[in-house]
Amino acid sequence: MVQRLRLLALAAAIVPAPAALAADFGFFGRSGDAIEINLAGLPGVSPGSTFSDLNLSSFTGHTVLTSDLLTAQPFANSGRFWVFPNPARNTAALGDVNTTARGFQGVLNGSLLVNGVSQTFSVTVQPGYTGAGAGSVGQSSESQGRAANNPLFVAQQQQRLRYFGFVSEGGAPVAVDADFGAGTATALKTFQGAFIGGINTTQANADGIIGPTTAGWLNAQNAPTFQKIVPTSAYTVSAVSESYATSWTLDLIAKGSINAKAATGITQRITALSTVDGYGSSQWHSTHLVGTDIDLATAASTHNWGNGVTSTDEANVIKHAVAFADTVASGHVIRFITSNQDIYDGIHAARPSVPLYYDTSGGHQDHLHIDVGPPTRVAGRTNLIGDFNLDDVVNAQDLAVWEQYVGANFTGGDFLTWQRNFGRSQPVIGAEVAVQSIPEPSAALLLALAAPLLATRRLGFQPDSPSAASSP
Ligand SMILES: [Ca+2]
Ligand SMILES: [Ca+2]
Ligand SMILES: [Ca+2]
Ligand SMILES: [Zn+2]
Incomplete structure (x- = not known):
């Protein structure tokens, strides 16, 4: 209890007052992920609520898919959708706030009606990708044209492939549409070609099926870009x-x-x-x-x-x-x-x-x-428990997030989770590939x-x- 009081005092001392225009709900996700927004599952949304009028005007250039497509649940009842940050929006002009991290980082703001009442939300996109547990890429042997493809898994797979820089034949980015078409298959086979090994490897040697090994590489900490x-x-x-x-x-x-x-x-x-x-x-x-x-x-x-x-x-x-x-x-x-x-x-x-x-x-x-x-292969990793803002360290900033959104996104129990994990950290991944930091101006010139x-x-x-x- 003494420690808890001390931490609360610490937080009170350094946490700035929430911004005046803070959203009603605050979400955090990663650049290479399908970022799940599950409004119906939140403490601040009463059971049986209805959802409508999703306004995503600030998400221009990014992809948003709802549960209607991905899990065959009506969004009107689930309040569930996924945000797929566009890795090509990797410049300040396109809203990227971190040009040393691969893909897009920044805050996207939207609104919707919950039981007919307007609510705002923000989605803060952090670097990297999730390699295990919630947020990682799922698989059930998806492949081109397969009737039993899981739409959510396909969308996750497409997002991860495009985040890693694998493209459709001819160079077009992989479209994140939950439909495993030819473009996805091309990007996937190039990706598979990197690790199936052997000499004379071509796309023809890759099976184009996302089984455990391929999903393992899509989630791996040392996945190829x-x-x-x-x-x-x-x-x-x-x-x-x-x-x-x-x-x-x-x-x-x-x-x-x-x-x-x-x-x-x-x-x-x-x-x-x-x-x-x-x-x-x-x-x-x-x-x-x-x-x-x-x-x-x-x-x-x-x-x-x-x-x-x-x-x-x-x-x-x-x-x-x-x-x-x-x-x-x-x-x-x-x-x-x-x-x-x-x-x-x-x-x-x-x-x-x-x-x-x-x-x-x-x-x-x-x-x-x-x-x-x-x-x-280095197995994928989970996000840290209590790392509410997904910056790979559990510290006072997470408490600030909790304080801002307790009752909306978080419960009192989440505070205890944060407290128990306070001080934990892991390396940030998702930097632009290291070889790009080596170039010297003289050589380029x-x-x-x-x-x-x-x-x-x-x-x-x-x-x-x-x-x-x-x-x-
Ligand atoms: Ca970036
Ligand atoms: Ca000779
Ligand atoms: Ca954190
Ligand atoms: Zn050669």
């Missing part, structure tokens, strides 16, 4: 359309390039990854798929079959391969491909356990191809200055593997 590569001081990028990859691959590039540069002093050059939708580019590489392939430039003097003598430039390529093979990152090397026998022999001598493929077509004379495998030159060269660039057969 899909995004465009950004140059750093350790590597440049000359890829044109194929400049997208999983965060695992980008992490390997970031760290492997630092190690490779430490070994030879050479700044690496990435010439191809995957296209924006995870499909290969028919123009350049029919087989660069699902964000797990890297083409690393090699010196022009090595662009041959090899002659039995390891030149200085070939020795450097071998050192770069060793550096990437030894790099500890989210993704890891599962195979190299080369068409230069001297490079092949050198890598094999240095790291006999690393799989190698000798491309007899000659398609890999002018670069080193790296296939990337996944990390071990150099690349920008070099861009016209690179573009000119590209005109004469020959695709290294124009057919599926030549780039296994």
Whole structure:
């Protein structure tokens, strides 16, 4: 009791008075989640209430779906709906208040009639996503066109895929509509391709079914995101359309390039990854798929079959391969491909356990191809009990939320929950991928200055593997 009184005194001392225009109800959720609003379940709403006139004018650009669609319950009786923050609204101009966190963060305000009386509510969107318990992505083996798909689960799955950056074929964002269509299937198969492992992985190797493993990855703390590569001081990028990859691959590039540069002093050059939708580019590489392939430039003097003598430039390529093979990152090397026998022999001598493929077509004379495998999955996590504002720490701010909305969203018992968990915290997740924090202005500037030159060269660039057969 003494502690409780002390905490109350603490709260009284530091909690500001509620804003004059505070909403009647206050909700908190996360950027990558389907944020559930269940009005009928709240302490401040009497049983048997009716709900109507949902006004979502400040939710422009975001998606809201009601229980009519997601759980086949009339919203008029359930008062239940879900908010799906649009991850593309990730700039201040579009209302995002936290540009270092992935996706949208901010406060959305709405109103509705409860038993004919106007009530206001706010939904505060916090970073990250929920990986276990309430708010995590559900599954019952959803797949394209399956009659038994659970609409709520599908909407959760779509929201998580689009939050992670996986897109429909051609690059359109995944629509959150609870209908598991072709666009969702494409994004899902690219996502699955990141972790089903093995070489030559394509969307065709993925089953497109959200079973326990796929849902486990959608909820995992180290789930892959899909995004465009950004140059750093350790590597440049000359890829044109194929400049997208999983965060695992980008992490390997970031760290492997630092190690490779430490070994030879050479700044690496990435010439191809995957296209924006995870499909290969028919123009350049029919087989660069699902964000797990890297083409690393090699010196022009090595662009041959090899002659039995390891030149200085070939020795450097071998050192770069060793550096990437030894790099500890989210993704890891599962195979190299080369068409230069001297490079092949050198890598094999240095790291006999690393799989190698000798491309007899000659398609890999002018670069080193790296296939990337996944990390071990880290299970998703729940939100902290008592963390009412979902900022991953249970502190006085949560008490302020409780005080503001006690009787509306919270009960007296929630205070005891908060008190018992006071001081707990966990790391905030959902930052933009770490590799994007590495770029140095000098490197970006150099690349920008070099861009016209690179573009000119590209005109004469020959695709290294124009057919599926030549780039296994
Ligand atoms: Ca943001
Ligand atoms: Ca040679
Ligand atoms: Ca908190
Ligand atoms: Zn390649």
